[in-house]
Amino acid sequence: MRLVIARCTVDYDGRLQAHLPEAVRLLMVKADGCVAIHADGGAYKPLNWMNAPNRLVTDDDGWTVTSPKGETLRITIHEVLDDTAHDLGVDPGLRKDGVEAHLQELLARDVEVLGGGWKLVRREYPTDIGPVDLLCRDDDGAAVAVEVKRRGEIDGVEQLTRYLERLDRDGTLRPVRGVFAAQEIKPQARVLAESRGIACVTLDYDALRGIESDHLTLF
């Protein structure tokens, strides 16, 4: 991600036409090529932008961004006040479903729901391709990776499979079993999971909440 603070004027011609008079602004260029021009206010929406894919050409006076759809964004740069770049890597992504987030939290508190004597090692256990929802140890001390979903579909099984493949390279964990836990598991996902030796568990959200309530009442 490249961040440039510059005094600039901007002209956009595409779905409409827009013009920004000369002022100091932030120019943000992301790794996927998208460009956004931010003022120092006005919520998160930029004044002007171009979504990926597009082509950025620089010259002595500024930048020209063109998209395959025929949009053009011309940024005339009068003065550069700062210019930095950072490699952020691929983001593991947002977990946005309130129910799913809560499911993971509830399950983390009561991993014994998955098996008697199980212990939680940690939530969001990191691997180099992203975090596993839960890493546990079963009653024999064997490692178990758990993927939690609200609706269990094939891509969730694929995701867990990739994590298992990574975790299995760690000698302190190997062998790592997998558990696919969801409120509802699609038949195709169940077939795929079980063909890979991944256990499927159907979660009862209300029952988990009930368990939570019981624990809370203990205190």
Add this chain to the structure above:
Amino acid sequence: MRLVIARCTVDYDGRLQAHLPEAVRLLMVKADGCVAIHADGGAYKPLNWMNAPNRLVTDDDGWTVTSPKGETLRITIHEVLDDTAHDLGVDPGLRKDGVEAHLQELLARDVEVLGGGWKLVRREYPTDIGPVDLLCRDDDGAAVAVEVKRRGEIDGVEQLTRYLERLDRDGTLRPVRGVFAAQEIKPQARVLAESRGIACVTLDYDALRGIESDHLTLF
């Protein structure tokens, strides 16, 4: 504007709950207090954000942002890779050309584009469920309600239909015809409109501007 590149995890609790696992991201704090968390891709929308007004409190482990509406954004900062701040000043603002308001304005000046002898009664003619874009009288003095859109889709036809139903209750206007005017009209919208006796007109923005220019040159 403060720009921080940091390895962080994020939890939002408000209108929903959301969680971001640990990764390197851009934290943007604008002068009005709003906070946005960007990954290195995915258009201009941040992964997570908090609009102004809000309160930002920092501690040893990160930031806590709270809004008056009871939302909280917790940013746990594991490592700071960069931290800069710039005073951008107040932006002179964006000038747009070609949005629906402009189309409506152009058409209001030249309602004869819709039919010879037509007269504008008023723009934004009020009904009890919202304003009609244009109310006109045709060459026979009959009332015509015009809905202007940049892109004519089904919901625009529904909107005009609701207005027509209201206007038709007014004895001084009844019967009221409808015209759906847009730069581009989707086939489904056209079919629905015509099935309801609503005429469709495709607008040529450049031509309307040309007409405007001609008028201007007359002065």
Add this chain to the structure above:
DNA sequence: GTGTATATCTCGGGG
């Protein structure tokens, strides 16, 4: 303030 309509809406799912 509440309500309505717009947006370079964005973003994701399904056909």
Add this chain to the structure above:
DNA sequence: CCCCGAGGTATACAC
């Protein structure tokens, strides 16, 4: 690819 629907929609404007 388009169509359709939801969004932590945000934003402007009228009542």
